[in-house]
Amino acid sequence: MSKRMGKQTIKFDSPPSIIATASTVGPKEGKGPLASYFDVVLHDPLWGEDSWEKAESKIVRKTIERVIEKAHLTPEDINYIFAGDLLNQLTASTFGIRGLNIPFFGLFGACSTMSESMSLGAMVIDGGFADYVVAEASSHFCGSEKQFRFPLELGTQRPLTASWTVTGSGAVVLAKNGTGPYITHVTTGKIVDLGIKDPNNMGAAMAPAAADTIITHFQDTGRSPEDYDLIITGDLGSIGKELTLELVRRSNYDIEKVFSDCGIEIFDPVTQDTHAGGSGCGCSAVTFAGYLYKEMQNNKWNRILFIPTGALMSPGSTQQGESIPGIAHAVVIDNKWA
């Protein structure tokens, strides 16, 4: 039977299980509402290293080592790592993973990387090409500011529409055999660009892509919002969330009751001064690896639609006046598989 459903969705014949997750976050995330769900909270964003890039690489390496250990496996058992980050040439992932001796596929999906790595990892397992795969994504507030915005000590004001890049890494081990939660479906997003040019309003740039993927997922699978306990996007923030709700509503789906966003969950906008919310590859990665996975194990939710969202721009494209292309990949994670 074909594994394809509709235009952009696939359904796995033998869904891979997520057998372990691990998360490492920075000090600010460790003071946020989800603090208790994370494995490691750093007190120092440099973690004893001498640059932001090296610190993020260390976060990547330690998180991957931890997730392999939590799955009671050794690095030799892992067939592939799928991972990515926001730094040029995937600096954090590449230098974090170089000592691990595990075959590696580097991914760039901007902040949508976590579902990109989980999607591809699950496909590789369902296709029979691997028994165990690690999927990981990371970001670092200070490294991102340095690369995309201004030096940290520059006295500027952040607009109210801006988001705050999460410092952290989330990793999962996907296994051919396991008892769930399972990855049952993947809806791969296409690039959607409705002309937003403001890099300080990335929620608005990504919302059309998120809405497109959500609507396509319902059309492809024949499911409706009621089939999910939670539909959660990656880092749209408060503005992007409103826009996505409106765009999805126009296609006659009402997701408001079950809809949330990792960027909204991870910080308290009042006490933590994060403006629109959290962002970055690490935002959806640590929220999934910490909060969502653990609460699925507690049966708070049994079936979720997890949709990390990415803004695929570079500092150069913005300076050249280009608009911001958005993307969103959806992954269905289900406690049961029938």
Added chain:
Amino acid sequence: MDQMQDMKKEYEQLVEKVSPKSNTVRDCARAFWVGGLICTIGELITNIIKSFGYNQDEASMLTTITLVFLGILLTGLDIYDSIGKYAGAGSIVPITGFANSMVSPAIEFKKEGYVFGVGARMFTIAGPVIVYGVIASVIVGIIHYFI
């Protein structure tokens, strides 16, 4: 194609409606009193220097040097960015803000070495200010020569 343009335009209006606006009156008031305070401190320094017997030109130059030093010191102590976050243009426009814009990239890019890091990147924010400041002063100078 027209349909796509309409969609983009409509979406832009929707984004405009949903995005929060900053409080211009409050931001202006903050910029005014902090910027004014920095200027007042400058005047104070000038008067103190003059009381030691320096003339106006010498005192102005020494005041500039002192304010640049204070801007650098507060940047290095991780204080100037907090002032900037509160005051906005109030702490960007005075010469202390210029010092901040030179030193903050120097700190950030120190890891890339003293030549391509500190030396080259120091001007990423202040460089355009220097270039267009010089061009503007040349133009004003030419106009001044003829009138």
